[in-house]
Amino acid sequence: MGALLRAVALVLVASVAVFAATALLPADAVAVRSGGRVDGEQLAQLRAAAGLDRPIVARYLDWLGGLLTGDPGSSLVSGRPVAELVGQRAPVSVVLVVGALVLAVPLAAALARTRGPAVGVLVVAGAALPPVVVGVGLAALLSGAWQLVPPVSLLPAGRPPWSRPELLVLPVLTLALPTAAYAGGQLRGTVADVVARPFVRDAVLRGMPPTAVALRYVGPLVAGPALRVLAVSAGSLVAGTTVVETLFGMSGLGELLVAAVRARDVPVVQVVALLAAVVVVAGLLFADLVATRNERDR
Amino acid sequence: MKPRHVLLAATALLVAVVLTGPVLAGDAALRTVAPPWSPPGPDLPLGADALGRDVLARVLTGGRELALTAGLSALTATTVGAALGVWAGWSRSRAAPVLTAAADLLLVLPLLLVALVAAVALPGPWAVVVGTVLGGSPLTLRVVADATRNARYTGYVEAAVGRGEPTATVLLREVLPAHAGLLGADLGVRTVLAVQLAAALAVLGYGPAPPAADWAVMLRENLPGMALNPAAVLAPAAALTLLTVVVAVAAQRLGQGRR
Numbered sequence: 127m128g129a130l131l132r133a134v135a136l137v138l139v140a141s142v143a144v145f146a147a148t149a150l151l152p153a154d155a156v157a158v159r160s161g162g163r164v165d166g167e168q169l170a171q172l173r174a175a176a177g178l179d180r181p182i183v184a185r186y187l188d189w190l191g192g193l194l195t196g197d198p199g200s201s202l203v204s205g206r207p208v209a210e211l212v213g214q215r216a217p218v219s220v221v222l223v224v225g226a227l228v229l230a231v232p233l234a235a236a237l238a239r240t241r242g243p244a245v246g247v248l249v250v251a252g253a254a255l256p257p258v259v260v261g262v263g264l265a266a267l268l269s270g271a272w273q274l275v276p277p278v279s280l281l282p283a284g285r286p287p288w289s290r291p292e293l294l295v296l297p298v299l300t301l302a303l304p305t306a307a308y309a310g311g312q313l314r315g316t317v318a319d320v321v322a323r324p325f326v327r328d329a330v331l332r333g334m335p336p337t338a339v340a341l342r343y344v345g346p347l348v349a350g351p352a353l354r355v356l357a358v359s360a361g362s363l364v365a366g367t368t369v370v371e372t373l374f375g376m377s378g379l380g381e382l383l384v385a386a387v388r389a390r391d392v393p394v395v396q397v398v399a400l401l402a403a404v405v406v407v408a409g410l411l412f413a414d415l416v417a418t419r420n421e422r423d424r
Numbered sequence: 425m426k427p428r429h430v431l432l433a434a435t436a437l438l439v440a441v442v443l444t445g446p447v448l449a450g451d452a453a454l455r456t457v458a459p460p461w462s463p464p465g466p467d468l469p470l471g472a473d474a475l476g477r478d479v480l481a482r483v484l485t486g487g488r489e490l491a492l493t494a495g496l497s498a499l500t501a502t503t504v505g506a507a508l509g510v511w512a513g514w515s516r517s518r519a520a521p522v523l524t525a526a527a528d529l530l531l532v533l534p535l536l537l538v539a540l541v542a543a544v545a546l547p548g549p550w551a552v553v554v555g556t557v558l559g560g561s562p563l564t565l566r567v568v569a570d571a572t573r574n575a576r577y578t579g580y581v582e583a584a585v586g587r588g589e590p591t592a593t594v595l596l597r598e599v600l601p602a603h604a605g606l607l608g609a610d611l612g613v614r615t616v617l618a619v620q621l622a623a624a625l626a627v628l629g630y631g632p633a634p635p636a637a638d639w640a641v642m643l644r645e646n647l648p649g650m651a652l653n654p655a656a657v658l659a660p661a662a663a664l665t666l667l668t669v670v671v672a673v674a675a676q677r678l679g680q681g682r683r
Contacts, residue, residue, distance in 0.1 A: 136532050143533055147541045243427070247673055254616045254672030255665060256623035258643055262661045265647075266654055365536040369624050373647070384628050387540045399537040406532055 129418070133411040140403035141193075145186045147399075148392045189396065199393040201386075208397045211382065218378030222370065223363045225294060226301035230309065230359070233302070237310025238317045238348075239340070249314065252307025257366050261300035261373050268296060297370045304366075305359045312355045313348065320347045350417035357409025364402045431677070434670045441663070442491045445484030452481035453637045461649035461656060471653040474645045475635075483659045486637035491667065493549040493622055497556035498614035504557055505564025506607060510595055512565060513572025524569060527562035535559040539621050543630035551625060556618040564610050571606060575599045605678050612675025616668050623664060639663045 173179045192199055198208040237249055320326060321344060329339050367380030379398050386394035458472040465471070470479035508527070512520040539555035546554065575581050575598075584594045600607070625631060626640030634641075639660040646656035 136529070139529055140532055144537065147538065151541060151544055246676075247427070250672050250676045251669040254620075254668040256620045256640070256668065258623050258627050258640065259661045259664045259668075262643055262647065262657050263665075266650065266658055266661075368536055368540075369627050372628055383537070384540070387537075387544060388629075395537070402537070403532055410532075 129411055129414045133407050136407045136410075137400075137404055140407070141190060141400055142186070144396050144399045144403065145189060146182075148395050149182055149185075151387070151390055151392070189393075193397075193400075198397045201391050201394050203386075203389050203391045203394075208393050211394060212379065212397060212401070215377060215379045215382045218371070218376050219364075219367050219380060221294065222297050222301060222367055222376070222378060223360070225298040226305060226363055227356075227360070229298060229302040230306040231356070233306035234309035234313065237306060238313040239321075241318070246311075246314070249307045249311035253304055253311055255304055257300055257304060257369050258373060260303055261296065261370060264296055264299050264303075265374075268299075293374075293376075297374045297376060300370050300373075301363055301366050305363055308362075309352075309355045309359050313352055316348055316351050317344065320344050350413070353413035353416050354410070357406065357413045360409045361402070361406035364405050431670065431673060434666060435674070438666055438670050441484060442487045446488050449478075449481035449484040452478050453485040454635050461646070461652035463653050464655055470655040470659050473642065473653075473656045474649055479642075479646075479653070479656045479659055482637040482642060483639070483663055486639045486642060486660060487663060487667070489549070489632060489636070490619065490622060490639055493552050494615050494618040494667075496549070497553045497618035497621075498560075498611050500553055501556045501560040501614045501618075502564055502607060502611045505561035505610070506568045506600070508561070509565040509568025510572050510599065513569035514576065514591070514595065514599075520569075524565065527565045530558055530562045533558075535621075536624065539625060540628070540630070543625050543628075548625075548630065548632050551630065552618055552622045555621045555625075556614055559621075560614040560617050564614070567606065567610065568603070571603045572599055575602060578602075609675045609679030612671050612678065615671045616675070619664070619668050619671075639667075 170179070178185075189199065196209075198212075200207050201211060204211075237245060326339060326343050329343055330336075334342075364380075367378055368384050369380070370376075371378045371381040372384060379401070383395060383398040385391075386398065454477065456476040457478055458468060458476045460472065460474055460476050462468060462472040462476065468478055468480065470483065473479050473482060508523060512523050535555060535558070538558050539551055542554040543551035545551075572595075580602075581594060581598050584598045589597075622631070623640040623643075626638060627644050629644075631641040631644070632638045642660040643657060643664075646653070646660075650657050
């Protein structure tokens with residue numbers, strides 16, 4: 127219960143921070159859209175029409191009220207409801223992030239279990255690489271040298287992302303590989319500690335198959351820290367979609383966020399950024415709940 | 425070769441490129457000398473970029489500002505985090521746990537949004553500094569606060585306190601030097617974060633303004649011509665790989681207390 131309350135408080139704080147950050151953007155949407163062609167008086171009128179002249183606290187409360195009643199407002203640029211824009215873009219990003227997680231989790235587990243200094247260097251190096259470099263390198267290999275997949279994923283508008291799976295290969299791999307390296311590196315120490323415990327050694331000596339040992343004895347003890355690392359990874363995956371979607375020309379939420387920041391489309395920026403924060407908080411909450419349950423069981 | 429020698433050689437290469445590259449390349453990085461994305465040839469070892477400029481010259485020039493920005497960002501983030509962390513770990517004030525909690529809150533915010541807003545509001549390198557401080561300092565604070573709390577009850581610190589040394593002297597001459605390896609590793613990790621942020625912002629169009637050469641911007645500029653001259657993309661990608669991997673591996677070894 128306390129964990130849930132803390133999560134709600136975190137989301138509220140994040141909403142204040144997101145709202146304040148967008149209010150700090152120099153030149154609002156009205157100024158960007160008019161491109162300096164209108165004078166000060168007209169600008170003031172346009173601002174009043176868009177509700178941008180009211181005090182920031184009142185605007186925040188309006189916005190929060192709108193969010194809670196399911197109305198996050200409309201885009202300042204296209205006039206379309208934010209919910210519709212987000213709904214249209216979300217499938218691409220969800221498929222990318224979920225696909226990356228499905229790939230990264232077993233890979234991270236394998237990296238965390240493998241001993242040896244070479245793997246130690248590999249996970250540190252893999253986690254340090256900027257996603258752009260990983261993406262460019264993969265594109266050079268898979269679509270340049272081996273011609274396996276198309277280099278840029280120009281998905282026809284309105285088609286669901288899973289209708290052309292070959293377009294997903296590069297972005298999903300670009301997101302998954304650094305995440306697996308990071309998570310694997312974070313968990314190597316924990317896994318080594320657990321594996322060295324007497325009951326695991328006994329199980330191995332009894333001739334239990336390695337997979338069974340991993341699932342029955344190592345897994346439950348590593349689950350808490352692993353979920354925590356997973357929650358942090360999910361956050362960086364969500365942030366990574368901005369770069370990956372821009373790089374490979376996919377129109378998902380990350381690309382929407384970048385375009386909206388450029389156009390000062392504040393209502394869109396706020397909702398997308400808050401969604402990203404909610405994903406992180408939800409992940410941490412889930413990790414907390416599992417950790418407390420594990421402790422209670424023991 | 426031992427791993428240590430590989431690391432040293434890579435570091436030397438990196439430092440040489442960053443320091444002497446701009447001098448060697450001169451103004452060749454800005455001149456158009458060939459058709460766009462010409463493949464490598466005898467005159468142009470790495471071919472030409474989107475505007476027909478020498479890719480090798482641009483790779484030699486494109487690291488200095490990036491390395492400076494990353495170093496400055498990391499130094500600021502580690503200094504801010506370490507200063508607040510020492511205070512939070514040492515002080516018995518009630519404000520200390522509040523500060524730690526506030527720092528944890530910062531970690532929930534989508535870092536890239538913070539960096540994007542900073543990039544719109546501030547000129548290029550400062551957005552990276554702000555992003556690195558907001559995303560990195562809270563982690564430094566937590567690590568340093570823990571280390572300071574533990575150091576408090578060690579013999580050498582208790583002896584210094586018992587001698588009547590002023591608190592500032594105890595912190596600067598006893599507590600912090602004992603954690604020099606920790607701080608060095610932290611500096612490395614923040615440098616990697618700063619390079620990653622700078623690269624992400626450059627891809628999103630908030631990098632250094634053209635025509636300046638920059639490894640991350642080169643990726644964005646030359647990706648469309650990858651089929652014509654792959655070296656225009658792969659060379660800056662290799663340079664960024666060298667930079668981040670060398671710093672990250674060195675930081676890890678420092679953190680483990682190995683040189």
